[in-house]
Amino acid sequence: MWPPDPSQKEVLGFAVSCRVLTLVLQVLTRFLCSSTPIVYWFSAHLLHHQEPLLRSLETVPWKPLAGDSPPGQKVPRNSIMGLLYNWKTCSLVTRCILGYFLTYWLLGLVLHCNFLPWT
Numbered sequence: 001m002w003p004p005d006p007s008q009k010e011v012l013g014f015a016v017s018c019r020v021l022t023l024v025l026q027v028l029t030r031f032l033c034s035s036t037p038i039v040y041w042f043s044a045h046l047l048h049h050q051e052p053l054l055r056s057l058e059t060v061p062w063k064p065l066a067g068d069s070p071p072g073q074k075v076p077r078n079s080i081m082g083l084l085y086n087w088k089t090c091s092l093v094t095r096c097i098l099g100y101f102l103t104y105w106l107l108g109l110v111l112h113c114n115f116l117p118w119t
Contacts, residue, residue: 033104043097050093053086054079 033039047054083090083098090098 043101046093047083047097050091051083053083053090053094 080098083094087095087098
């Protein structure tokens with residue numbers, strides 16, 4: 001039985017390299033997204049400078065939006081929830097940033113609960 005034949009060595013080498021690759025990817029994403037605030041700073045910078053809805057919520061957060069806003073819009077205290085409530089009126093950059101973070105959160109929730117590799 002020992003030493004293993006060449007096909008067993010190849011399978012073992014492939015399995016070990018796949019495990020090392022997933023381990024490195026998990027550690028890198030954990031370091032980049034959890035301990036480095038640059039990702040969050042950059043997305044906040046883009047949201048702050050590119051989204052007019054945030055500027056209107058920033059000036060008067062406790063009053064409804066301007067009279068020209070569509071009916072049914074809500075103005076919550078949390079500005080991110082305000083962006084989510086008014087998804088259709090947000091700019092493309094805002095939709096991409098919010099979509100990325102929502103997708104990351106949902107994938108992490110589903111994959112982690114099923115014991116799949118996710119940070």
